[in-house]
Amino acid sequence: MPEPFIGQIVMVAFDIAPPGWYLCDGQQRDIVSGKNDILATILAGKYKQSGDPETGVFRVPDLRGRVPLGMNPMKGNSAPAPNLSLYDLGKNGGKEEVKLTEENLPEIRPKLKATSSESSTTSPGESALLAKPRSSIYATGSTNLVEMECISAIGRSNNEAYDNRQPYLTVNFIIAYVGINPGI
Numbered sequence: 001m002p003e004p005f006i007g008q009i010v011m012v013a014f015d016i017a018p019p020g021w022y023l024c025d026g027q028q029r030d031i032v033s034g035k036n037d038i039l040a041t042i043l044a045g046k047y048k049q050s051g052d053p054e055t056g057v058f059r060v061p062d063l064r065g066r067v068p069l070g071m072n073p074m075k076g077n078s079a080p081a082p083n084l085s086l087y088d089l090g091k092n093g094g095k096e097e098v099k100l101t102e103e104n105l106p107e108i109r110p111k112l113k114a115t116s117s118e119s120s121t122t123s124p125g126e127s128a129l130l131a132k133p134r135s136s137i138y139a140t141g142s143t144n145l146v147e148m149e150c151i152s153a154i155g156r157s158n159n160e161a162y163d164n165r166q167p168y169l170t171v172n173f174i175i176a177y178v179g180i181n182p183g184i
Contacts, residue, residue, distance in 0.1 A: 004176040007042040007184075009061065009068070011171050020178030026062025028052060039177040042184050046090030063173040066092065097161035 004010070009024060017023045022036075026047065031040045040058040047059040072087050073080035080086060 004179040005182045006038045006176055006179045007182060008176045008179065009063075010174055010176070012174055013171055015172055017174050021174040021176055022060050024061045024063040024173035024175050026059055026064065028057050028059050030057055036177040038181055039175070042182070060175050061090075061173075062092075065096070066094075067168075068173075095164055098164045099159070099161040 004020075010021075022029065026049075028049075029036060029040070031037055039060075043058050043060070045058065047061050049059065052059065069087055071089050072084055
């Protein structure tokens with residue numbers, strides 16, 4: 001592999017950090033002059049957590065159980081991507097599981113029409129309406145229509161959250177602290 005840029009994040013299929021790399025595990029690191037001070041400058045507190053000291057330490061990104069997301073807008077002359085949310089470097093979000101409630105579901109109000117005329121067919125169709133029972137249950141061509149009250153259709157669940165993740169394959173992420181200074 002060619003020499004990486006300091007701060008470059010690489011996806012790997014092993015569970016260790018080789019020399020010159022840290023695992024992207026959110027760990028707090030001491031700033032050591034001549035070792036990781038350039039990386040600390042590049043990250044510039046973007047992954048800081050509440051309670052971290054103001055000076056002398058930094059955190060690497062925490063990609064454990066997370067999917068990377070492209071920054072929007074990117075720096076420089078890049079305009080924000082249209083119709084997408086804005087995401088600053090270091091921002092995180094999302095949930096592994098979601099619990100749906102009735103408030104999450106759209107209201108369903110079907111418009112049903114029926115007639116008080118006697119039914120004349122057992123076949124539903126474009127011009128067939130619910131009708132007064134006889135041996136059939138539908139009537140055709142009726143003008144004696146009545147709009148019915150709304151029917152509520154709400155399913156019941158066991159009140160548990162559902163898995164909100166796309167199909168995935170677990171890998172590891174590492175970040176270079178030795179390499180080419182990107183000049184940031």
